[in-house]
Amino acid sequence: MAERVGARELVERVLDEGTWRPWDAAPRRVAEPGSAYAAELAAARERSGCDEAVITGEGLLRGRRVACIASEFRFLAGSIGLATAERIVAAVERATAEGLPLLAAPSSGGTRMQEGTAAFAQMARITAAVAEHRAAGLPYLVYLRHPTTGGVFASWGSLGHLTAAEPGALIGFLGPRVYEGLYGEPFPDGVQVAENLAARGLVDAVVAVGDLARVAADALEVLRPGPPAAEPGPPEPAEPAGGSAWESIERSRRSDRPGARQLLRHGATHVTPLSGTGQGEAEPGLLLALARFGTAPCVVVGQDRRGQRNGGPLGPAGLRTARRGMRLAAELRLPLVTVVDTPGALLSARAEEGGLAGEIARCLADMITLSAPTLCLLLGEGTGGAALALLPADRVLAARHAWLSPLPPEGASIIMRRTPDHAPRMAEAQGVRAADLLRDGIVDALVDERPDAADEPEAFCLRMAAAAEHALRALTATDPAARRSARRERYRRLGR
Incomplete structure (x- = not known):
């Protein structure tokens, strides 16, 4: 059975020893003296050792100052009233x-x-405060504990930049007891469980209490990085590959070629995976993570070649992620770092009905107009709209040996020659190789393979990570308005 702890024990377990500093003032009076509700509150104080259903304060998390809010379920089931x-x-507001x-x-x-309703409406008030905190660019991390239901889950429990949950925790909008009382039958098993929500892309991870400090600290190493270290030296430039376009395509399709997951494993630190859209969709072909390449923190959006080839082709949900x-x-x-490595998007009725074309368009629009610095790593295959x-x-x-093409060369050959047999010639004619992309201004620099990334996976990933760190450091040092203007001009003039 999963470990369950109260509010005070939680903060003591997560924060550095002896650093917890409460912020709580005495709660306002919400019950008439002598009333049944006043007696309930007194009993709750006695039972829980807390004067309200939450405790708040600050402490150090692996040496970093953080604010904390923790519910105490033993105080009237952690319910939210006016004083809470x-x-x-x-x-x-103080954290902000x-x-x-x-x-x-x-x-x-x-x-x-x-x-009653006055307490119910407080969920909007709490949400407004959290929204202001997020608007200030400050990290908001949520750890959903057993149980979290109702308005709390539907407000401040569902707004985290990163959301983790206790193993086995009951998490849902409608409490199962209420459902059974209203509808006369039990709520289906296995739905409102932390592990199911993680699989569905509603929470990012299932994390035991004992691991929470490490997970939160890793995330904050990316979300709230310290002062920059010394500028790393520039990576060694790679010469364009010799050989044909078809040779590069065949190399990129090797099953042992390193992909986005290997890049993060070998080349990044403080990697914190996030799951799906946060809105009930998750696809194995697209990974989302917080990470650092050397001294450079970033959000990584990566096409996972193995996930796509093992039954998880990239579809609309992946692009929404x-x-x-x-x-x-x-x-x-x-x-933002994007990793392009895809044999192409899912081609099916389900993808069409899910809005695949629209999601490609919205990704393109978001990428071109994004306020954040952006870096794309073309790692291997670059097929079609999913790559673009x-x-x-x-x-x-x-x-x-990466490449970019509107279709797999076999598909282009079928369109032009009614047969896939001319794929090598089509690839050459279309200029799909990394060397061609460099010549045409689509790519800015090449990262070497010696002679093939699949033959030296760790060394290649370290080389790509070093190039990414250098590019990110240069981008973040650029004036934001000038950077966005240059990006718009780059893609306005592409191919001219």
């Missing part, structure tokens, strides 16, 4: 004013029924 809401809002990341750990049945990454980068004022959707960055780096 005042405490939460005061803490969020002091520029602090905020870790929220709800565990609640929702609105406090004893206070990519757009979540773009929004995160803009809001948190972090660079993540391409238009401030700077584009390509692996020596």
Whole structure:
């Protein structure tokens, strides 16, 4: 059975020893003296050891100052009344004013029924405070505990930049007891469970209490980086590959060629995976993560070649996940790194009905207009609209044997010659090689393969990561308005 802890034990377990500093003032009086509700509150104080259903304060998390809000479920099921809401809002506003990341750990049945609609409306007030905190570019991390239901889940519990959940936790909008009372049958098993929500892209990870400090600290190493270190030296430039376009295509299709996951494993640190759109969709062909390449923090949106080839081709949900990454980068004022490596988007009735073409268009529009610095790494295959959707960055780096084409060469050959047999010739004629892309201004620089990334996966990933770090450092040092103007002009004049 998963470990369950109260509010005070949670903050003591997560924060550095001896650093917790409460912010709580005495709660306002919300019950008439001598009333049944006043007796309930007194009993809750006695049972829980807390004077309200949340505690708030600050402490150090691996040496970094953070604000915390933690629910105490033993106090009237962690329900939110007027005094509870005042405490939460005061803490969020103080965190915003002091520029602090905020870790929220709800565990609640929702609105406090004893206070009715006035308490129910406080969810909007709390949400407004969280929205202001996010608008200030400050990280908001959420840890959903057992159970989290009702208005809490539907407000401040669902607004995290990163959302984790306790193993086995009951998490849902409608409490199962209420559902059974209203409809006369039990709620289906396995739906409102942390692990199911993670699989569905509604929470990013299932994390035990003992691992929460590490996960949160890794995320904050990206979201709130320290002062920049010394500028790394420029990477060694690669010469354009010799050989034919078809040779590069065949090399890029090797099953042992390193992809986005290997790049993060070998070349990045403080990697924090995020799951899906956050809105109930997840696809294995697209990964989203927070990471650092050397000293450069970023949001990574990567096409996962193995996920796409093993039953998870890239579809509309994957592109919606990519757009979540773009929004995160803009809001948190972090660079965005896209990794292009795809045999092409999912071609099916389901993809058409899911809005594939529209999602490609929206990715393109978001990439071109994004306020954050953007870097594209063309890692291998670059087929069709799925590749193009993540391409238009401030700077584009390509692996020596990477390529970009409107269709797989076999498809282009079928269109032009009614047979796939002319694919090598079509690839050559269309100028798909990294060397051709460099010549045409689509790519800015090449990263070497010696002679093939599949033959030296770790060394290649380290080389690509070093090139990415150097490019990111240069981009973040550029005036934002000038950078966005240069990006718009680049893609306005492309091919002219």
